[in-house]
Each structure stands twice: as structure tokens, then as C-alpha cells.
Amino acid sequence: MSSLPESIAGKTLAVLGGTGPQGRGLARRFAQAGFAVIIGGRNAMRSSEVADALSAEIGIGVAGTDNLTAATNGDIVLVVVPWEGHAELLTELKPALAGKIVVDCVNPLGFDKQGAYALPVEEGSATQQAAAILTDSTVVGAFHSVSAVVLEDPEITEVNTDVLVLGDDREATDTIQALADVIPGVRGVYGGRIRNAHQVEALTANLISINRRYKAHAGIRATDI
Amino acid sequence: MSSLPESIAGKTLAVLGGTGPQGRGLARRFAQAGFAVIIGGRNAMRSSEVADALSAEIGIGVAGTDNLTAATNGDIVLVVVPWEGHAELLTELKPALAGKIVVDCVNPLGFDKQGAYALPVEEGSATQQAAAILTDSTVVGAFHSVSAVVLEDPEITEVNTDVLVLGDDREATDTIQALADVIPGVRGVYGGRIRNAHQVEALTANLISINRRYKAHAGIRATDI
Numbered sequence: 272m273s274s275l276p277e278s279i280a281g282k283t284l285a286v287l288g289g290t291g292p293q294g295r296g297l298a299r300r301f302a303q304a305g306f307a308v309i310i311g312g313r314n315a316m317r318s319s320e321v322a323d324a325l326s327a328e329i330g331i332g333v334a335g336t337d338n339l340t341a342a343t344n345g346d347i348v349l350v351v352v353p354w355e356g357h358a359e360l361l362t363e364l365k366p367a368l369a370g371k372i373v374v375d376c377v378n379p380l381g382f383d384k385q386g387a388y389a390l391p392v393e394e395g396s397a398t399q400q401a402a403a404i405l406t407d408s409t410v411v412g413a414f415h416s417v418s419a420v421v422l423e424d425p426e427i428t429e430v431n432t433d434v435l436v437l438g439d440d441r442e443a444t445d446t447i448q449a450l451a452d453v454i455p456g457v458r459g460v461y462g463g464r465i466r467n468a469h470q471v472e473a474l475t476a477n478l479i480s481i482n483r484r485y486k487a488h489a490g491i492r493a494t495d496i
Numbered sequence: 497m498s499s500l501p502e503s504i505a506g507k508t509l510a511v512l513g514g515t516g517p518q519g520r521g522l523a524r525r526f527a528q529a530g531f532a533v534i535i536g537g538r539n540a541m542r543s544s545e546v547a548d549a550l551s552a553e554i555g556i557g558v559a560g561t562d563n564l565t566a567a568t569n570g571d572i573v574l575v576v577v578p579w580e581g582h583a584e585l586l587t588e589l590k591p592a593l594a595g596k597i598v599v600d601c602v603n604p605l606g607f608d609k610q611g612a613y614a615l616p617v618e619e620g621s622a623t624q625q626a627a628a629i630l631t632d633s634t635v636v637g638a639f640h641s642v643s644a645v646v647l648e649d650p651e652i653t654e655v656n657t658d659v660l661v662l663g664d665d666r667e668a669t670d671t672i673q674a675l676a677d678v679i680p681g682v683r684g685v686y687g688g689r690i691r692n693a694h695q696v697e698a699l700t701a702n703l704i705s706i707n708r709r710y711k712a713h714a715g716i717r718a719t720d721i
Contacts, residue, residue, distance in 0.1 A: 387692075388691050389692065389694065435702065460706065461710075462702045462706065463702045463705030464610060464611070464705070466610075466613050467613060467614065467698070467702050469698065470695035471699070473694065473695035474695045474696070476692045476695070477687045477695065480687060481685065481686065481688070485720075485721040487720040489719055489720050489721055490719040490720060492716065492717040492719055493703070493715070494656040494717055495656060495710075495713050495714050496710040496712045
């Protein structure tokens with residue numbers, strides 16, 4: 272990993288909620304990029320099974336454990352849990368996450384027969400909720416709309432999307448942009464302060480509409496940069 | 497205009513609030529694509545001056561008048577007014593807009609020294625507000641984040657962005673996608689129902705952040721479609 276920026280080289284990544292498709296997909300791509308990855312989940316046994324299956328498939332060891340152990344052992348922690356348990360889990364893990372960069376990847380969406388829609392969030396967005404709870408961490412929002420199907424597809428070597436990285440701390444957003452860049456095809460792009468996270472989270476609902484209409488796994492690219 | 501889809505061929509386009517940079521830029525590009533374009537504004541004299549200046553610059557006649565006259569004479573009406581006067585103007589023009597496709601292009605944004613941010617909108621978004629007022633029109637949201645600087649730059653022949661088109665009426669969204677497609681480089685992409693318009697409007701704040709950081713005039717592209 273000698274070519275990686277110092278901010279991320281040799282770091283251990285924890286993926287909380289890493290047993291779902293999005294978390295598994297990110298874990299896969301980061302493990303393939305050479306990072307030590309720990310999948311966290313509500314149930315350590317289940318996480319361990321998911322990690323073992325992933326490890327066997329990609330031929331690289333990935334650890335699986337409970338969310339607290341993952342949070343404790345990760346240098347950079349990605350939060351990919353369902354929106355329903357978001358506030359509760361982060362409150363519980365607050366001490367374990369102190370001093371770390373926490374990357375919130377959660378999209379607060381509802382679903383009905385017309386598709387997906389953005390849920391109202393009291394704090395404005397999942398990222399802002401995380402920042403309100405994790406006052407001893409540096410919270411960044413990122414990886415909201417990277418297709419889980421694409422991430423988990425071993426045939427897809429280049430993931431054709433930008434990742435908008437939202438945060439109020441320049442060093443942290445630079446770090447997570449660099450982290451996004453390690454996935455082949457992905458480009459980490461600074462997307463604004465966390466007060467502008469809501470629309471990036473909610474845009475995933477539009478991408479779901481696009482996917483339905485065009486039978487695709489759409490991502491987004493910023494042009495002219 | 498024989499190669500244009502029937503839904504837009506020969507239509508007159510009204511651009512309400514067309515005296516501002518975004519409206520002027522859209523008027524320019526649609527006039528260049530062969531459409532009859534009427535620029536509307538609060539002040540007919542001012543609109544006429546803007547239209548005359550644009551006509552002289554591009555060598556194509558563009559009309560300028562008050563918003564009511566423009567709304568009355570347009571077959572398809574684009575709303576590019578400041579957010580502050582949005583509800584009031586649409587309420588006033590409701591009878592003139594009846595039976596027409598109204599394309600809301602308005603981004604309800606606030607600005608402070610940290611940049612742009614999304615304003616809360618009671619109806620959810622400018623597009624939804626327009627739909628709530630204009631119950632006799634078919635409201636579509638589109639053209640939210642096409643850079644005015646790019647649209648107005650005569651040196652830029654290809655505008656490198658997708659336009660997300662939001663609406664609940666398939667025929668109307670198809671029509672406005674076709675309209676977006678007439679601007680060289682632009683692709684009209686269905687972006688979901690109007691309940692998902694907020695985040696597309698608000699995303700313009702993120703693009704402003706991107707523009708600041710990268711010294712660019714960013715647009716967005718959906719990938720994999």
C-alpha cells in the first residue's frame with residue numbers, strides 16, 4: 272500500500288452494518304484495495320459468517336464481529352446500518368468512535384409502490400444526526416449512492432461513479448476522498464458541508480427511479496472537474 | 497425543426513424570469529435550437545431590452561415582454577424566477593398557465609459566507625409548490641443545475657450535463673426530456689416523481705460548493721444509462 276496517501280495507508284476500516292449488500296460491497300472493494308477490513312453487525316456470529324463467505328470468495332481475509340468490536344478496532348469507521356437503528360447505534364457506540372473519522376453512508380428513505388422517497392430527518396440528514404450524536408468524532412458523509420449490486424459484482428472491475436464527500440473538516444474530507452479513490456473507477460469529490468448532506472442522501476431515491484426507468488445501476492458524475 | 501419530436505416541434509417557449517442569467521442562458525440555447533422564445537419579466541421594458549440584446553448577439557429574434565404576456569403566449573412555459581416571488585407569481589399567472597406544461601427550474605437556496613444551502617419549503621420543493629398552485633397545468637421540474645455561466649458562454653458549444661426531469665406525468669416528462677436534448681451536449685434524463693424534486697433542486701447548493709472548491713462550472717451526469 273506504499274502508493275496510498277499517508278492519511279489512509281495501513282488503516283483498518285470498520286464497516287458497521289457490513290452484513291447488508293451495501294456494506295458487504297464496500298468491504299469487498301476495500302479489502303481488494305489492500306485494507307484490513309472488519310465487518311460489524313448486530314450479531315457477531317452472523318457478521319463472522321458474512322465475512323468468511325466474502326473472504327472465501329475474494330481470497331482475502333476479512334474479519335466479522337459485533338458493531339462495538341468493529342467500531343473499537345477500526346481506524347476509520349463506515350456506518351452502513353439501516354436508518355431505523357441509526358441514532359440508537361451511534362449513541363451506544365459514541366465512546367468507541369471518539370477521535371475517529373466516522374463516514375456516514377446512510378440514506379433515510381421510505382419505499383412504497385411508487386418507489387423510494389426521502390424521509391424527513393429532524394437533524395436535516397443522517398450525516399447531521401451522526402454529527403449531533405458523535406461530538407467527539409469527525410463525521411463525514413459519503414458513499415451514499417454507490418450501487419450495492421455493482422460493488423458486489425466480481426465481473427465489474429471499474430465502478431463508474433463519483434462519490435460526493437460531505438464534511439466540515441477539510442482534512443477528513445480529503446482523507447475520505449482518497450479512500451473513495453482506491454476503488455477502481457470511483458472518484459472522491461468534495462460535495463460541500465454537512466448542512467448540504469440531505470440532498471445527497473435523498474438523491475439515492477432519484478437514482479432508484481432512474482434504475483427502474485432505464486433498467487440500470489446508475490451512479491453520478493460531476494462534470495467539468 | 498423537422499427532426500424534432502412532435503411534442504416539441506414548432507412550440508413557442510416562454511421563459512418567465514428570463515432576464516436573469518439562468519433564464520437568459522436557456523432562452524439563448526432554445527432560440528439557437530430553432531424555437532420561438534419569449535422572455536418574460538416583471539418589467540416589460542427591461543425584458544424587451546434583454547431580449548433585444550440577446551437577439552443582436554446571437555442573430556436570432558427573441559421576444560421580451562411581461563411575465564403574463566409571455567405565459568399567455570408560450571406553449572411550454574419555463575419558470576426561472578427568484579424563489580422569493582415564486583408562489584405569488586404562479587398564483588397570479590394560474591389562469592394563463594392552465595392546460596400547459598410548466599417547467600419549474602427554481603432552486604430555493606439561501607446564501608451566507610459558507611456558501612449556498614437549501615431553504616426549507618413547506619410544500620417540499622419549488623416544483624411541488626408549483627404543482628400545488630397550478631392545479632390546471634402539468635408541472636415538471638427540470639434545468640435546476642445547468643450552469644448559467646456555461647449557457648451564456650458563446651464559446652461553449654457542448655453543454656456537458658444531464659438534466660434531471662421530474663414529474664408525475666409520463667407524457668410531460670418525455671416532452672421536457674426531448675426539450676433538454678435540443679441543447680447540444682445536454683441529455684434529458686427522467687429523475688423521478690415530483691415528490692423527489694427537493695433534492696434535485698437542493699443539489700445545486702452542492703454544485704456551488706464543487707464550483708468553489710474546484711474552480712469549475714460543474715454539472716452532473718447519471719452513469720450506466
